Amino acid sequence: MRPSLRILLALLCAIPTLSLPAQDSPYEVKERVRPPHGWIQHSKPPPDHTISLRIGLPQPNFGVLETHLYEVSDPNHSRYGQHLSKEEVEELVAPHPESLNAVNEWLASHGIQEEDISHSPARDWITLTIPIGLAEKMLDTKYHVWMNPTTGDYIVRTTSYSLPIDLHDHVDVIQPTTMFAQFKPYRSFIVKSDEKPLDINTALGTLTNPATGLVVDASCNDTITVPCLAQLYNSTGYIPSARPDNAIGITGYLGEYANTADLQQFYAEQRPDAVNSSFKFISVNGGINNQSEPGYEANLDVQFAFGLSHPIPATFYSTPGSPPFQPDVNTPTNTNEPYSDWIDFVLSQENLPLTISTSYGDDEQTVPQSYAQRVCQDLAQLGTRGISLLFSSGDNGVGDGESNPTAQSCFTNDGKNQTQFIPAFPASIVSVTAVGGTENVAPEVAVSRFYSGGGFSNYFPRPSYQDEAVSGYLKALKPGTYEGLYNASGRGYPDIAAQGDRFRIIVGGSPVSIGGTSASAPTIAGFIALLNDYRLTRSLPPLGFLNPFIYQKGYAGFTDILSGHNSGCGTTGFNVTKGWDPVTGFGTPNFGILKDLVLYA
Template identity: 40%
Template sequence: MRFMIIIAVCFVQAALALQPKFQVVEQLEDVPEGWIKGDSPPPSTLIKLRLAVNQPNLVTLEQDVIDISTPGHSRYGQHMKRDELKRFLRPGAAISDQILAWLNSENVSSNSVEMDGNWFTFQTTILHAEHMLNTKFSYFHHPATKTTVIRSLGYSVLREIYPLIMMIQPTTRFGGPSNLHITPMKEVVMATPADLAAPCGSIVTPDCLREMYGLYGTQAKPDARNRLGISGFLEQFARHRGFYEFLNLYAPNQTNANFSVVSINGGLNDESSTLASSEASLDVQYSITMAYNTLATYYTTAGRGPLVPDGDQPLANYSTNEPYLEQLHYFLNLPDDELPAVLTTSYGESEQSVPATYANVTCNLFAQLGARGVSIVFSSGDSGPGSSCISNDGSKRRKFLPSFPASCPFVTSVGATFNSQPERAISFSGGGFSDNFARPQYQHAAVKGYLKILGNQWQGLYNPHGRGIPDVAAQGTNFIVRDHNRWIRVSGTSASAPTFAGIVSQLNAVRLARGKTRLGFLNPWLYTLGQPGMTDIVDGGSRGCYGLDVNGTLRYATLNATPGWDPVTGLGTPQFQPLAQLALAV
């Protein structure tokens, strides 16, 4: 009997010895499309890593955000404070100690470690990072965007650490060819003198939008609780001179308007630059003129610039950094009285180019901003149901390709329309159904109605259970913009998002004037009480999937605008006066 026990123990010990010491956290099948793998970086190269702790309270938080944002719920409007949120998400002492001990054992200097909520940020060398993550880092170059980064195709952690880890980046996060580029606007052309004087049917100006969406006679009072935030990335500089020239011609009653500039992670705003900045100019000029008198800030997050080369930015000429994490951590660390009430961003990429874990973690950070009362607005993209419409998992399966972060359930995504009386869906308006995020309860009834109309069309090319985008829409063609001493015409959902964001700022002003809280995360309100304040768009549709051969089944892929919600214009376009009354009803 004793002999059998000894043998059994030996077998157990042998089995344990055969178990891998490391467990895979993330693994890519191949080098992402468009990227070329190069040499290994020097072992002494520094790399800054962010580690997200697997925190059960994250799921609880997302439900809390829904409760806080749903009209009729007892917690509606009770937004969380910064310190309250951090305490809620902070891991227990035992977990923190275990992670710190692991980092220390891997030669990570304690002086480089920062703890913030459920995040640890630290700096180490490539040599030590490769050992602790059981991986190999390489230079990867993207010729089309002249971007060079240090990344790996996968990483692992010790078995005993694995249950604590959600994600460590930058490692497998590459992004697609559009990574770190402002969502390409559908059209940017020089405006002629005739364009500048054309009527609203031919061009779009602030007056055209204010008349179309019922904002005439509205004027917000400057209020620090209602700051409008405008995201800026990659050498998109918001120029005050162009802004004032735009006001003088198209908003002469707002010539006292202004905006401040805040740098995140060394972001630049070189107003003397000769580079075109049509996106920044568009966003600033239209969001502010729609918000009228609201305090506004342009938040410029570093992309390329004079940054100290490290693992994420190894070459000064081709440096690049991850904007979402830098920007979101900056906002979440702001004191409550400095946080913007509305944040508009005209930026995105194909959802499939974003690792699912990264997308989930980033989306949760957007949810955290929603918990603190921030309305987050994103453009839905300019490729209709998708561009190439080919999967990147090696199978080259044909499928519709939604955009991220527009597909995150905790942001409000904005599609595009054109024309008036009636407004129509425009062909490039991005939309569809997420492959990564399940359809949230707040839009279940609305999306279910559309799927019934759609029937079997495009079956198998989209996820019928996914989060539907966009949520709303606004005009998106022929916006007159002043950029770098020239007048241009701009089209794209990049124009629609700041337009809608400016209207949300006005709605916040109405609520604050009545002693109410700001709206915060918008979607549960929009899909319930807010829906009667939207103009339903039932004409037009989107087109996409042009990247296939002539005989391809997706060559003329279309999604139509229909009564009710649709994946081209969402719930429709805003009408300020009805929305203002509905905003006061809760």
């Protein structure tokens, strides 16, 4: 019997103790980081260059919200599925009035008035746009332009900032300051496909998955399509409704645009009954969906997530911000990383898709821990409201294993420059579901053309919902395996997996084969949207935060993957084993079994 989640074994994110502010308090360093590997100091930004600062205030009642999150997500709890409203969540994460007053007084001392700032609906975030010169004075710091020679990108950041001592307890985080992460799509191996039209009705023989007994078209070993996934994951014949209280969402960043003409061509090939249907486009912070620039990542995400879940209503979010700075322009368009803008936006919305997939991320160590904790808390709010969040686990194995498992570039940023496995973010967050990658169909194995991201967080302790599964995996490891290279007490990821290579999509009117866990996450999202449909049509609430269900009951609806590993950092990484492992999690979905499990959860 799996343990109940009613007793929490660890807090999701720590909350600081509050103290009263004092006037004319001396400054003290609030946060200091080392620039991640690959970034070099380039120049000074112009003092009149504007920057949009986001100030996160402590959420003193977050522990109460966390309790709600676990109770409404625990299939063994009497409150399972009783998700909170937007207003109820905002009440729980609202800052203490003393924190608001202290920060407002500090801002006013620098000439910034109430009309110069904006608040999140819960008032736990304050945003203001000011010149760099003023930001440097307020934070007792110096900003620089930093360059990444590998990518050619520039960002405006500092490696430390300070606040008045008595303001420290009233501020969790201020960004952009020490945040060097650049969220990138988790995709790889883009190759032109056969130009011949795909005929999904022409069988080339069949294969039988020995783990499930399911029969799959033999062509699925070479080319993954919507019908292949339906066969492999046992959803063939299920016809979902188009009810308006269910929807699936895809996030888009970095100039990745979802092309509607390509979607129609994709539907004509792989989902003919979906032809002439499309998605709702939502612009976040001025994001566009340029139809003359189809994106490989955006097209992959929308074509498969929406192709698998049709006719469930679909949404594509576009958030701008790439690259954030050009050193020869005084006023660049955006100095924030775009992920913050998306979180701000969705938390302010009353109605959201019940399933949202994100295929972007970066190394955990490029993200300050204070910021990572706030993202954890923000995403927990969405889970408490009944939203299922899926994130790709990454394509670099345990660190740098995308194409060279013998490389030795997994270095820590703590000044010791030690070799260490590098977890991915946001996949390492405990309040989301991370998705690894597989390939082949008879049987499925961990993907090998790239390596499924997986391992253990250095920021987030192992949550109670996965304690039994992860402890079992670690106990089975040979003593001393990778000692010192990973945090054995950290949150293990991924949680589950799906096919991640040789996906046939349409880009610019031509077929393309693409791989990456950025294919796996939208695939899982499509099936979660189907499961939500199944529950809603039976007057049951949506699944919401998935992990407590997966680790207590849902694991029985996933097919265990038994072969493969995830190389990186000069090692072969972790091995796939029976049960949960940090390569493929509990394995890949069997929709037919999961339908029964979610019905009686």
